[in-house]
Amino acid sequence: MTDRPYHFAAIVGGAIAGSVAAEIFADRGIQAVVIEQNERPYGKIEDGLPRWHSEQREQEYLRIDARLRKPGVFFLPCTKLGRDLDFQDLYNNWGFSVVVLANGAWRDRQLGIPQAEEFIGKGFVYQNPFINWYNRKNQAGYAGPRYQAPDEALVVGGGLASIDVVKVLQLENYERVLRSRGVQTDVYELEKKGVPAVCKMHGIAPEDLDVKGCLLIYRRREQDMPLAQPPENATPEQIAKTEAIRQKMLRLAQEKYLFRFQDRRVPTGLLIDDGRLVGLKLAETKVEGRKAEAVAGSEYQQRAPLVISSIGSVPEEIPGVAMKGEYYDFDDEALPRYVASDHVFGVGNVVTGRGNIRASLLHSQEVTTKIIENYIGVTDGGSAFARFYAGAEANRAAQAHAVRDRVQVMPGLSYLEIAALERRIRILQERVGYTGNYDSWIARVRPAVTASQNFAPESMHQSLSSSAFHCGACR
Ligand SMILES: Cc1cc2nc3c(=O)[nH]c(=O)nc-3n(C[C@H](O)[C@H](O)[C@H](O)COP(=O)(O)OP(=O)(O)OC[C@H]3O[C@@H](n4cnc5c(N)ncnc54)[C@H](O)[C@@H]3O)c2cc1C
Numbered sequence: 001m002t003d004r005p006y007h008f009a010a011i012v013g014g015a016i017a018g019s020v021a022a023e024i025f026a027d028r029g030i031q032a033v034v035i036e037q038n039e040r041p042y043g044k045i046e047d048g049l050p051r052w053h054s055e056q057r058e059q060e061y062l063r064i065d066a067r068l069r070k071p072g073v074f075f076l077p078c079t080k081l082g083r084d085l086d087f088q089d090l091y092n093n094w095g096f097s098v099v100v101l102a103n104g105a106w107r108d109r110q111l112g113i114p115q116a117e118e119f120i121g122k123g124f125v126y127q128n129p130f131i132n133w134y135n136r137k138n139q140a141g142y143a144g145p146r147y148q149a150p151d152e153a154l155v156v157g158g159g160l161a162s163i164d165v166v167k168v169l170q171l172e173n174y175e176r177v178l179r180s181r182g183v184q185t186d187v188y189e190l191e192k193k194g195v196p197a198v199c200k201m202h203g204i205a206p207e208d209l210d211v212k213g214c215l216l217i218y219r220r221r222e223q224d225m226p227l228a229q230p231p232e233n234a235t236p237e238q239i240a241k242t243e244a245i246r247q248k249m250l251r252l253a254q255e256k257y258l259f260r261f262q263d264r265r266v267p268t269g270l271l272i273d274d275g276r277l278v279g280l281k282l283a284e285t286k287v288e289g290r291k292a293e294a295v296a297g298s299e300y301q302q303r304a305p306l307v308i309s310s311i312g313s314v315p316e317e318i319p320g321v322a323m324k325g326e327y328y329d330f331d332d333e334a335l336p337r338y339v340a341s342d343h344v345f346g347v348g349n350v351v352t353g354r355g356n357i358r359a360s361l362l363h364s365q366e367v368t369t370k371i372i373e374n375y376i377g378v379t380d381g382g383s384a385f386a387r388f389y390a391g392a393e394a395n396r397a398a399q400a401h402a403v404r405d406r407v408q409v410m411p412g413l414s415y416l417e418i419a420a421l422e423r424r425i426r427i428l429q430e431r432v433g434y435t436g437n438y439d440s441w442i443a444r445v446r447p448a449v450t451a452s453q454n455f456a457p458e459s460m461h462q463s464l465s466s467s468a469f470h471c472g473a474c475r
Contacts, residue, residue, distance in 0.1 A: 006412030007097035007376055008421050010035060010090060012081045015043025016060070016357055017348020017364040018102035019067035024368040026072035030097070030376065031418065033425050034068060037080035039445040041068060043104055044349070045357070048128075050164050051135045052171075052191040060357065069438040074425050077441065078432040082318035091344050094424070095417055098371055101321075101328065101338070101346045102364065105313035105353055109326065111156065113267055116277075116309075121145060123277030127157075127165055127310035134168050147306075149173065151211055154280060154304035156267055158218035158225045161355055162310035163253055167191065169214040169308075170257040177209045178202070194256035206258060213258050215302070217265040219285055219292040223247050225263075266294050271301055279303035315350045327353065335370045345371055 007030040011018045014036035025032040040046060045060045068075050081087055081103065091099045108126035110117070116124060125147055134149075136142045149172035155165050171187040174195050178185050183202045190198050199206045218225055223243035227250065230242040254261060269281035282302050283294035314326040322329040322340055328350065330336035336351045338344035347367045348360035413421075426436070434441055 006030075008032070008095075008413060008418055009098045009100060010094065010096040011100045011102055013037075013043065013102035013104055013348075013350070014041025014068060014075065014077075015045060015064065015102070015104065015348075016360040017104070017350070018043075018100075019064045020361055020364040021100050021102055021347050021368040022073045023067040023070055024365065024372065026070045028372050029072070030372065031072045031074070031422075033074040033076055033421075035076045035079050035081060035085065037078070037083075037103075039077050040442070041075065041077070044355075047132050047135060048161070048355070050131060050168060052188050054188075065438070065442060073438075074422070074429075074436075075434065075438050075441065076425060076428055076432075077434055077445075079428060082320070084428075087318055087320040091341050095413065095421060097343065097376060097413060099341075099344045100368070100371070101344065101350050102348050103315065103318075104349045104360075105315050105355070107314050107316045108309065109312040109314055111267065111309040111311070113270060113280075116270060119270070119272070119277035122275060123305070124307050124309070127161055127308060128313060130165065130308055131161075131168070150305040151213070152304060153214040153306040153308060154302055155214055155216045155308045155310055156280075157216060157308075157310035158220070159310070159312065159355070160227055161313075162216060163227070165308055165310045166214055166216050166259045167253070167257050170195065170211075170259050173211050173213075174198075174206075174209065174258075177211055178204075181209075195258050196255070211258070213260050215260040215262060215304070217267075217282065217302075218261070218263045219266045220263065220287050220290075222250055222261070222263040224287070225250060264292070266292060268294055268299055271303060277307055278305075280307055312353070313349075313355065314353065327351070335367060335374070343375075345375075 009021070009025045009030055009032040011021050011025075011032055011034045014022075014034045018034055018036070019041065022032045022034050034041065041064055042057075042061055045057055045064070049057055051057075067073070079085060081090070090096070106128060108128050120126070129145060130147055133144060133147050136144065137146065149169050151169075151173045153169050155162055155169070157163075157165065171190045174190055175185060175187055178198070181204070183198075183204070185198055193201075196206055199209070223246055225246050228242050228245045230238050234242070250261065253259075264285045264287060265282045266285050267280040268283045270277055271279035271281065279302050281299055283300075284298035285292040286295050315328055317323065322338075324330075324339075328346060329339045330346050330351055331339055333351060336346040338346065345367060347364040349355065351367075352359055352363050354360075429436060
C-alpha cells in the first residue's frame with residue numbers, strides 16, 4: 001500500500017463550481033485536473049457579472065485562485081471540451097476515476113419566435129453576448145462583436161440578469177447624456193448612487209435629459225418575477241412575503257435607474273423593416289399559477305431600436321453529450337449522474353440552471369462530497385483503499401454494501417495509471433504554454449490590480465484587459 005492518491009478526477013470548467021469541486025477532491029487526497037476553455041478560470045464572474053461589481057469580482061477571483069493553486073490540482077487552460085478534447089474519449093479512454101462537468105450555462109434560451117435568430121446582430125441580441133461585450137468593450141484587444149446601447153431598447157426578461165441588462169442600458173444612456181452636458185460621471189457612480197441622486201448633485205432634473213428609458217417586459221405578474229425565492233415548502237405567508245420582496249426590489253431598481261416596466265406581456269411576432277428587427281409584436285397574458293397565455297385579440301406593436309432577450313441561460317451543446325431538453329441528460333439533481341456513464345457527474349449552473357454564485361457553490365460542495373463518499377468511497381482526507389472500508393463501516397450496512405459494490409466497479413488507480421494521466425495532462429499544458437505553476441500563469445494572463453486602480457474602475461478595466469500574453473489556443 002502506498003500513500004499515492006488512488007483516484008484522479010477530471011473537472012470541466014474552472015469557475016465557482018469547478019474550483020470548489022477541485023478543492024474538495026484535493027482536500028480528500030484525490031488529484032484533479034481542471035479543464036478550462038479560457039485563459040482565465042473565472043467563468044460568469046468575469047463575463048456574467050456586469051463590470052460595476054468590481055469588488056465582488058476581485059474577491060471571487062481570489063477565492064477561485066486559492067482553490068486552484070492547491071497541491072493536487074492541475075490547471076489546464078485554453079482547452080475546450082468538444083473542441084480540443086472529445087467527451088466520450090475523456091470518460092471512456094483516459095482512465096479518470098470520475099469526470100465532473102462544471103461548465104455552466106452559456107447558451108441563451110431561445111426567444112421562441114420563429115426567425116428571430118436570423119436577426120441576431122441586426123436589431124436583436126441575446127443577453128450573454130451583450131454582457132460579454134459590455135464587460136470587455138473598453139479592452140484594448142477586444143475583437144468580439146460590438147453592440148450599441150440605444151435609448152428605448154426593449155428587454156424581454158424578468159430575472160435578476162435581465163435587471164442587469166436594463167441597468168447597462170440605462171447607465172450607458174445617462175452617462176452619455178450627462179457627459180454631453182459637461183457632467184463628469186461614470187457608470188460606477190451612477191450604478192452606486194442611482195441616476196436621480198447623481199442628477200441632483202449637479203442640479204439637473206432627470207426628466208430634462210431626454211432619456212426615455214428602456215422597457216422591460218415580463219410574461220407573468222410582477223410579484224412572480226424570480227428576483228427572490230421563497231424557502232422550500234413555503235407557507236402561504238412566506239410566499240406572500242417573497243412576492244412583496246420581489247415587488248420592492250423591482251420598485252427600488254426602477255427608482256434608481258428609471259427604466260420602464262410592463263408585466264403580463266409576451267412576444268408573439270417580429271417587426272421587421274429593411275432586413276432589421278425594429279421591434280416585437282406583444283400580447284397581454286392571462287396568468288394562472290405558472291401558466292401565462294397570450295390573450296386573443298390583445299396583440300399590439302412595440303417598436304424598439306434594439307431588442308434584447310434575457311430569458312435564461314442553458315448549457316452549451318457539446319458533441320457527444322446527450323441532451324434532455326435544454327439540459328444534459330443527468331438523472332437526478334441531488335447527485336446528478338450522466339445517464340450514459342456511471343462515472344460522469346455535473347455540478348453548479350450546468351445542472352441547476354440557477355444563475356447564482358452561492359447556488360453553484362453549495363451545489364458543487366454537496367454533490368462533490370457525495371461523489372467522494374458515496375461513489376468513490378473516500379470518507380475523509382484520505383486516498384488509500386483502507387479508507388473505502390473505514391468509510392463504509394461508518395455507514396449503515398446497506399450503504400457499506402453499496403460502497404463495496406462501487407469499489408468493485410471502479411477500483412483505485414495504480415501508480416502507473418496516475419503517472420500516465422499526469423504525463424498526458426502535462427503535454428496538453430505545454431501545448432498552450434502553461435508551465436505548471438498556477439500563480440505564474442495567472443500573473444501572465446491577469447495583470448495585478450493596484451489599490452489606486454480600484455478607485456478608478458475604468459482604468460482598472462483597461463489594465464485588466466492589457467494582458468500582453470495570449471495563448472492563441474482560445475479566444
Ligand atoms: C448578467 C448576469 C449577472 C449576474 N449577477 C449575479 C449576482 O449579482 N449574484 C450572483 O450570485 N450571481 C449572479 N450571476 C450568476 C453567477 O455569475 C453564476 O450563476 C455563477 O457564477 C455560475 O458559476 P458556475 O461555476 O456554475 O458556472 P460558470 O461561471 O458559467 O463556469 C463555467 C466554466 O466552464 C467553462 N467552460 C464552459 N464550457 C466549457 C467547455 N466546453 N470546455 C472547458 N471549459 C468550459 C467556462 O469558461 C467557465 O469558466 C449573474 C449572471 C449573469 C449572466
